[in-house]
Amino acid sequence: MTEPASAYPTTAAAGPESRRTLAILVDNEPGVLARVVGLFSARGYNIESLTVAETDARAHRSRITIVTRGAGPVIDQIKAQLGRIVPVRKVVDVTLEPAGLERELALLKIRSSGQERVEALRVAEIFRARAIDTTRESFIFEVTGASGKIDAFIDLMIPLGLIEVSRTGVLSIQRGAEGA
Amino acid sequence: MTTMDILCEAPVAPAHASPAPEMLSGAAMVVRALQENGIDTLFGYPGGAVLPIYDALYAAPGLRHILVRHEQGAGHAAEGYARSTGGVGVALVTSGPGATNIVTPLADALLDSVPIVVLSGQVPSRLIGTDAFQECDTVGITRSCTKHNVLVRHVDDLAIALHEAFALARSGRPGPVLVDIPKDVQNAIGRYIPLEEARPLLRPNCQPVPGPRMDSISRAVEMLRAATRPILYTGGGIINSGDRASALLREFAAETGFPVTSTLLGLGAYPASGPAWLGMVGMHGSVEANRAMHDCDVMLALGARFDDRVTGRLDGFSPRSRKIHVDIDPSSINKNVPVEIGIVADVGATLEALLKAWRVAAKSGRPAADLAPWRAQIERWAAPGSFRYRQSGTVIKPQYAIERLFAAARGRETYITTEVGQHQMWAAQLYGFEAPRRFMTSGGLGTMGYGLPAAIGVQAAHPDALVVDIAGEASVQMTMQEMSCAVQYGLPVKIFILNNEWMGMVRQWQQLLHGERYSQSWSAALPDFVKMAEAFGCLGLRATDPAELDAKIAEMIHDPRPVLFDCRVSKAENCYPMIPSGAAHDEMLLAPDDTDECENRGAKLANPAISEAGRSLV
Incomplete structure (x- = not known):
């Protein structure tokens, strides 16, 4: 057993890690994203995915969705620390389990010919991906779905001439009639 | 939710x-x-x-x-x-x-x-x-x-x-x-x-933070009334909450009979002369405060944040206690130490609610647990005296200088600021703070150079009070240009330098952790502080002999100008007790029985009990 890197280990009772998706509703003002991201880097929390856009222009509200990973107490600490940021209005845990809905959008550029080109179109159909641009030697596909589906689609496209991927990162919203 | x-x-x-x-x-x-x-x-x-x-x-x-x-x-x-x-x-x-x-x-x-x-x-x-x-x-x-x-x-x-x-x-x-x-x-x-x-x-x-949840208050009071070895661990939050919170703390301690310890920033919230006072907790806290924290069965943390200087090694921190934590900042709860009851509210409002609930329970319920054995145990820990030193000979001990300053300032409205280092810890240990807002020190960041400008700010707010910056000769040089500011505005701050010519705390750590290799902790050249005071338009005083200390301190206090006091103290004095980094509260280093023989040469400790792991910690 090696000595922990931190002088004062806090992980003794931390428990198993899990992947959490947090929706952070913020005032859309300069620097707000830097505050949120700076908090994660300063305190050593993970960011697996980050998306941000204004969602209510009238109220100047933006929604930041962050996928992070940590033990229960660490996640609680992240939420509490986010709550200290003045332009943060609300932090909601919209993790897939039990009630979150997650979607990502990806754009994939495939460059191939012959049998591979046909195969790429077939796979795209199975994944309900749309071809939104085409040349004689390439396609650009648009695909939406949970991150796992996007991952699977990308994996299948690699041997079929995948040369570029652009992903939005995770968007999440909770099921049911309640708003965040 | x-x-x-x-x-x-x-x-x-x-x-x-x-x-x-x-x-x-x-x-x-x-x-x-x-x-x-x-x-x-x-x-x-x-x-x-x-x-x-x-x-x-x-x-x-x-x-x-x-x-x-x-x-x-x-x-x-x-x-x-x-x-x-x-x-x-x-x-x-x-x-x-x-x-x-x-x-x-x-x-x-x-x-x-x-x-x-x-x-x-x-x-x-x-x-x-x-x-x-x-x-x-x-x-x-x-x-x-x-x-x-x-x-x-x-x-x-x-x-x-x-x-x-x-x-x-x-x-x-x-x-x-x-x-x-x-x-x-x-x-x-x-x-x-x-x-x-x-x-x-x-x-x-x-916007104001809402008051405490009543269900948490009743659970807390239930736990507190059953406690046989309780402790109140108080912090700067009580002082920030306002003077009423300090008054309520005193009332709560009197009513419950619980012993009280405090962080560096909480000193004065409970008076040092109070019957429940154990002294400061933490790295340089008293033996009784640290042992009581370690062995307690219920800990009520009030506006304190379980800082590493307080807890020491976390897995050895108060291992057998149930903990209640009151803090206005939700992120403080469970940050370093997991607690059973977290109360996010103003500590003054919470103390009020706790006091009320305690009184109701005292009237109707079973009597609270008997604390006599716990008090007797604490007295046994306290008996040898945590901060003992021996003032003898012709060299002023820094602890003695602080005790004489404290004695001379008694009865006056006094505010103390400090720089950072050994002098800061001695001030915290030996100066008896009786009221909140009287002790200004840099706790979390540990900013050398804080004390003099802070004293100027204090004096500006309290023109008739005695404001003393208990300083070290190294720290004070970081911001001493502000003496000029003190003179310009007629702010008669007293800069009381415990001058041992060392960055004392650095020297102490090098002695304990680095085999007495005193790398860059000695100030081979120092200004003549008396002449410098005069150059700035302040009064400069110097004391080198314990016999002249009281008269010089009196002169400092009575002079209407800002004063720079060069108090020459013993050079090899260490600050004890000390919980070395990476150790727990029951692993304190105590003062060797007689440090005089070690005077002016690096003292070899009887028990340099610091592990390899401890050496890598700050």
């Missing part, structure tokens, strides 16, 4: 007929906002990007500006002002170096929860981002060392930003707020929004 869901939507401004809007320049808005927010004193240093504000201050009634000699001094003076009054301290600095020089006080105020507002000038809007003269990204640089900061881009946003800054600085867990104001915004004319009109527009973090 998570705890964060309680952050609600922004309140909507009430629609009411407002009188004709008041049109002011940005600089005039600054003055007006200071006045409306009850500020009468600010500390600052002018420069190109704040000249319009300085111009507005020139004729401003009811606002006193104190010109420091370096912007760091302005920040710490504002901290001293804030902590000794319970109000908000204000500093005004220019762009670029003015702003970067105040980064240290901002970080200091953030870690110690001190409400200050820093107003910084910025280059004109059209020059931002062009690497203009004296431009820096002030909000970028200070984002992680402020509670909040903002660059005001339009004059119409300025009034709200200023009101919000004051509200944020003092609300919830207090802290530093910076408002960066470009020069063109200072000159532009816009609509001033008065404080009353702005209040409903301020965001949720500015």
Whole structure:
């Protein structure tokens, strides 16, 4: 057993890690994203995915969705620390389990010919991906779905001439009639 | 629902007929906002990007500006002002170096929860981002060392930003707020929004924190009444909550009979002469406080944050206790130490609720547990005396100097500030603080150079009080240019230097952890402090013999000028007890029985009990 890197280990009772998706509703003002991201880097929390856009222009509200990973107490600490940021209005845990809905959008550029080109179109159909641009030697596909589906689609496209991927990162919203 | 869901939507401004809007320049808005927010004193240093504000201050009634000699001094003076009054301290600095020089006080105020507002000038809007003269990204640089900061881009946003800054600085867990104001915004004319009109527009973090949940209070009281080895672990939150919280703490301790310990920043909330007082807890705390923390069965943490200087090794920290933590900042709960009951509320309101519930339970329920055996145990721990030293011979012991200062200042309204190091710990151990807001020290950040400018801020707020900066000769040199400021404003601060010619705490650690290899901790050249005092226009005093100490201290106290007191103390004295980094509360190093023989040569400890792992820790 090696000595922990931190002088004062806090992980003794931390428990198993899990992947959490947090929706952070913020005032859309300069620097707000830097505050949120700076908090994660300063305190050593993970960011697996980050998306941000204004969602209510009238109220100047933006929604930041962050996928992070940590033990229960660490996640609680992240939420509490986010709550200290003045332009943060609300932090909601919209993790897939039990009630979150997650979607990502990806754009994939495939460059191939012959049998591979046909195969790429077939796979795209199975994944309900749309071809939104085409040349004689390439396609650009648009695909939406949970991150796992996007991952699977990308994996299948690699041997079929995948040369570029652009992903939005995770968007999440909770099921049911309640708003965040 | 998570705890964060309680952050609600922004309140909507009430629609009411407002009188004709008041049109002011940005600089005039600054003055007006200071006045409306009850500020009468600010500390600052002018420069190109704040000249319009300085111009507005020139004729401003009811606002006193104190010109420091370096912007760091302005920040710490504002901290001293804030902590000794319970109000908000204000500093005004220019762009670029003015702003970067105040980064240290901002970080200091953030870690110690001190409400200050820093107003910084910025280059004109059209020059931002062009690497203009004296431009820096002030909000970028200070984002992680402020509670909040903002660059005001339009004059119409300025009034709200200023009101919000004051509200944020003092609300919830207090802290530093910076408002960066470009020069063109200072000159532009816009609509001033008065404080009353702005209040409903301020965001949720500015609003008061709700009181404690009653179910938590009853669970806590149930646990406390069953405790056979309870302890109250109090912190700076009690002082920040206001004097009423200190009064309630005293009442609660008297009613329950629970022993009380405190963090460095909480000293004075419970009086050092009180019957329940155990002394300070932590790395250089008393044996009885640390043993009682370690062995207690119920710990009630009140406005304290389980800092590493307090807890030592976390897996050895109070391993058998059930813990209740009261803090106004939700992120403090379960951050370092998991607790059974977390109460997010103002500690004063919580103490009031606890006291009420305790009284109800005392009337109707079973009697509380018998604490006599616990008190007897604590007395056994306390018996040898944690802070013992022997004053003998012709060399002044630093502990003796502090005890004599304490004796001489008794009966006066006294405020103590410190720098950082051994002298700070000796002051905390040996100076008996009886009231809140009387001890200003840099706890979290550990800022050498804090004490002198902080003392200036304290003295500005309390012109008739005795204000002493207990200093080390190394720390004080970091900000001693502020003596000039003290002289300019007739602020008779007393700088009481425990001069051992070493960076004493560094030397102590090198002795204990680095095989007596005293790398760069010796000041081979020091100024003649007496002559320097005279050069600044202060009184300089020097004491080298214990026999002359009392008379010199009396002279220092009675002189109406700022005084620099060069108290020559023994060079090899170490600060004990000490919990080495990486150790637990029951693994304290105690003072060797007689350190005199080690005088002036590195003392070899009887028990240099510091593990390899401990050496790598700070």
